[in-house]
Amino acid sequence: MTFWQSQKNLLAGVALATVVGALAISAPVQAATLRMAWAQDATGLDPHKQTAFSSLRLLELIYEPLVRLDANLNIVPAIADSWEFSADGTSLTFKLNPKAKFHNGEAVTSADVKASFERILDEATGAATRANFLSISSIETPDAGTVVFKLSQPDAPILTAMTDLNAAIVPASEIAAGTIGTKAIGSGPFKLDQWEPNSKEVLSTNKDWAGGAVALDGINISVLPDETAILAALRTGQVDFALLNDPLVATLVPREANLQLNRQPGLAYNVLQLNPSRSPMTELGVRQAISCAIDRQEVLDTALLGEGQVTGPLTIPAYATDPKELFCYTPDLEKAKKLMADAGHADGFEATVIAATGEPPVAASEAQVIQSQLAEIGIKLNIETMELNVYVDRWLKGDFDMAVAQNGGRADPYTMYNRYWTKDGNLQKVSNYIDDTLDSLMKQGRTETDPAKRKEIFAQFEKHLAEVSPWIWLSTSYNYTAQQKTVHGFVPTPTGTLFGLTKVTLD
C-alpha cells in the first residue's frame, strides 16, 4: 500500500466516522412519537354513543369523564378534583379542576358537565349508557366550578358509572352546534389531528392537559387488520406498541428478544349462557348438571391456551371470591349424571349453541370443548357460528338454546349485572331468568354505601347465581398489549384502557 493510498483510506475513514457520529447524535433528537397498531379501528367519534372496545380505546385518549379508574380500580380525579355524597346519599357534588380545558382552549365549566349529562339522558341522543343514570333527577350548577347531581334515590354505583368514557364531558358549545361525533373536541391528553377510518389516526399531545405533562409528542396509529401482520411489524421495529386480542398471537410475543408482552386479567368474562326459558334448561337440575359436567379449567387450557383465569360471576378483584367455593366449580360427572336422571333426562337431549366468528377469537374453540364435555352426559350440542352482527341480533332477542359469549365487565357489580339479574333489567329478554333473591340482593347492593357490607351482599349474590346456574361462568381473558423494550412506563389496567400511554417514554 502506498503512502497516498493509506492517506485516502484514512480520509475516507474519518469521513465515515463523522457521518456515523452525526447520525448517532441526531437520533435522540427525533420526535418522540409513538407508533402504535391495532387490528380493529374505532367506529365513530361520539363518546356518548360508541360502546365498542375499539372505539373506547381511541376516545379515552381524547375525552375525559369527571372521574376515572386507576390500575387498581380506585376512583381518582379526572375533570373533577373532588366529590362528595350527601349524608342521605341523594346528592352528589363535584368540584371541577379549574385548569381543565377543552382542545379548543375553552375552560371546562359546570355548564359543560350539565349539558353533557343532559345529552346522555335525552332519549333522542340514543346513548346506551343512559340506563346507568336514570336516578339523576336534576343537575345544579351553583358556580362555574361546582356541579350537584340530585338523585331520586341513593345510588352507590353511579359514581363508578361516571368513570365510564360514555359519560365523558364534551363542550356545551359543540352540543349546541351538533358537531359531537364529527369533530373530536375533548379535554384529554391527546388531540385527534387526523382520522382515516379503518386506516390510521394521528394524535398529538395536548400541551395544556390539566392532568400533567405527557412525555410523548404524539401517537400515530395504524390499523393492521391481521394480528399476524401486527406481530411482523413489531418484529421489524416498524411499530412500537400494539393492542392484541388473539391469545394465539400474544403468546408468540415473548419469544422475540426485543419485544415485551403486557397482560392483565380483564373484567370481561367468557361464559356459556343457557336459555332458561327453553326446555329442558327451564329445569334447575338440567342447568346444574351442565355446570357440574363442564370442566372450566380444561376449557381455559384447551380453548384459551391457559391464557386467563377461571372465574365466578364477579370479575372485579375487590369483589371476586374464590371460585372453588362456588357450586360445582370442581367438575363432578357422577353428580351431573344423577342430576340429569333426576330431572328425567337420563338419556340427554339435543341443543344448539351459537357463537360469533372471531369475537372473541376463541369462541369457536370454546364451543368445541364444551361440546365434547357435554357429550359425556348425553347432551348432543350443535355448534352454529355466525358473523358478529347476526349473533348480536339473535342474542338480543334471546333466540338461542345456549350461547358462547364474552360479555364486558364493569368496575361495579351492580352496573355490571343489573341489566340481567334484576326484575326490571333491560336485558331480561337475554338472561331469561330472575328470582326474588337475586333481585333483592341487587337492590340492596345499589343503595348500600358501606364497602364492607356491599362486598358481603355481592358475595351472596354470586354464590346464589352460580347455584341456580342460568349461565355457566367460565373464565376471564387477558387484555394484551405488546411493545418494544424501548417503550417504558406503560401501566395496563383491568379495564383495558390505554390511558397509561400518558406516562410512557421512548428511548
Place this chain on the structure above:
Amino acid sequence: MNYVAQRLVTFPLILLGVSVLVFVAIRLIPGDAITAMLGTEAGLLTEQQRAALATYFGIDQPWPTQYWHWLTGLLHGDLGISVTYGKPVLDVILERFPVTLELALLSMVIALLVGIPAGIYAATHSEKPSDLLVRIVAMLGQSTPNFVVGLLIIYFLSVGFGVLPTMGSVAPLWQDPIANLSQMILPAITLGFAFAASVTRISRSAMLDVLKDDYVRTARAKGVPHRRTIWRHAFPNALIPVVTLCGVEFGYLLGGAVIVEQIFALPGLGRMVLDAISQRDYALVQGAVLFVALNFLIVNLLVDLAYVAIDPRIRLGGQ
C-alpha cells in the same frame, strides 16, 4: 360503433338490477347499523332511543321509501353519506379506488410479464421436462390460496431479514413513488402469483392449439425463422383467450382483493366494503357495489373492443 352504443344502453338497466339486489340483500342480513355500533349494549336502549338512532342512520323509513330516496339521490350524482366515515360515499370510494386500481394494474403487469413468456416457452417445449416444470409451478400458483402466499412473504421478510415495508396507509404514487411501490409490490406479487399461473396455463394451451394450425406449418415450410413464426404468426392468434382471462380477472380485482388488502393492511376497496358490511353502513355498501359493477361492465366492453383490435376477422354485434 353501433355495438358500443347498444352495450352502453344496457348499462343503466344492469346497474339498476344490481342496485336492487344489493339494497335488499344487505337489509336481509340480521342486525342493523344500531347493533353494529352498540353490540350487545343495544339492548339497553329504550324504544324512543332506538327510534332516534334509526332516524340518525336513515333506516326508519320503509324499504321502498329508502330505495326511492337513494335512487333519486343517485340520479343527482349523490350516493348518500357514509355514517362510519361521516363523508359522502363517492368521496370515500374515490379515496380508496387508486390503491385498488394500482394493485390491480401492478398484479396484471406481473402476471403478463411472467405468464405469457412462461406459457409460450412451455408450449414450444411441449412434453419436455422444462414444460413439465412450468406446468407444476403454474398448478401450484393456481392452487395456493393467496393468504398463504401473503403470510409466507410477510413471515420470511420479517423473521428472515428483519425488514417489512410500512403498512397501514399507502403513500400516493405521485407524491412518493418509491415508498408507494415498496408498499404495493408485495401485495402485487401475492396477487400476481396466482394470476400469472392462470395466464401461463391459458397461453400455453392456446399456443399449442395455434401451433397445430396449417398456416403455422406453411410459415415453417416457407422457411420463416422459428422466433418469427412464434411471435409474429402464432402469438397474436393465441392472445384471444389470454385477453378474455385478463378482462375477467382484472374486473374482479377492481372490486378489491379483500384478503390481500386485509393481510397487508392496504386501504383498498375490498376492505372498505367488508368493513362497511360488518358496520352495516348501507349507503357505502350500495355505492361501492354499484361502482364495482360499473367498472366490471366497462372492463368487459374494453375486452370486446380489444378482440376486434387483435383479430380483424371478429365483428361485434353478430353482423
